[in-house]
Amino acid sequence: MFRFLISILFVQASLISFGQQTESQPDSATIAKPALKDSIQKAPSKFKPTGLRVGLDLVSFGQGVQKNGIRAFTQGDVRQWKFSADIDIYRYFLNFEYGKFERYWIAPASNYYNEGTFIKVGPDINFFHKDPKQNALFIGLRYARSKYQDYIIYDYQNQVYGDNTKRVSNGELKSNWFEITTGLKVRLTRYVWSGYTARFKFRVNDNYENNALAPHWIPGYGAATRESAWGLEYWLIFRVPFKKDKIEEIK
């Protein structure tokens, strides 16, 4: 697990450093003027957030469209939306993620339905916090909670008691788990960014030992029978700057 995360980090680091090589020379030369100007004025606190980023996950959006086409918007049997928000505090990001999940599984002689929401909060450490373009390569932690409900309707055949249809449901289930994250955030324009987050999910609790229905899915986590899971989001991100970016000042 950790070898995979570390290898991802190395690939990311090499990509970003390669991408910055051509820009580093002019940046260092031209940054000198604003830096001098800033030193005369009051020095800004490095812990002051510079902007708010909000993102929409295109992977979960794509899964619904892949399965149901345009119906995913309205009446598909898979609907999942994930949103993220983060603010930067020096080299750290404080993240909040929210997701909504709804899906029907249509299986032989049975239909299963699961619906719920989840939140994830936690910090990231940005290894490129000095980048004037504010691109980010990060690792982080998340604490995640999910609240959901499910039901199953199934037919069974029994030679002694006869054939029957049964419905079993869980009213409200809660699960929590932890995640190790890593990823990239890349500036496309001043307001539009893209990026991805890869995550390893672990230590999920199961509070449904005596329930008549064992949940098949935990929204935000994945298959409920797995002790750990992987996840990937590809974000389309919009950034609201709190002040003028360095790169804008340079221009």
Add this chain to the structure above:
Amino acid sequence: MFLAYLFLVGCNEPDCIRLASTTMGIGFYDINTGDALAIRVNRLQVVGSDSVLMENVTSTRSVLLPLNPSDTSVTAVFDTEFGIDTLILSYNTVTRLISEECGAEIMIENLRRARNDFDSIRFVNRSLQITLGESNIVTENVQIFN
């Protein structure tokens, strides 16, 4: 984007292996020696069903008792060479979806005694299971001592 595509198409579904059973295995044993005992069964019936599970069997060491997934207890009436005995057992049913390809599975767990007229009974496996093989064998759950 390539990684995102892999995640879109790369999900594995579990194999359709079912070990859960709705049939309980009962074995007969000698109360003095603990050895398996072959007995004569005149009639075996469960309350709530018109079916007779076993009738006029001269010698058997075990019987299979189907449980109702829509119920939480079973009442079985044994008419054997030792007389008429009633066995009432309670249980929990747990349903789970294996996958979209495999469908649902009903698991019967926490088998426990509610009433027993036999000399003694012992639970050896409180969950109903089958053992996979050339012919799937119902695991023994309860031992009845006469």
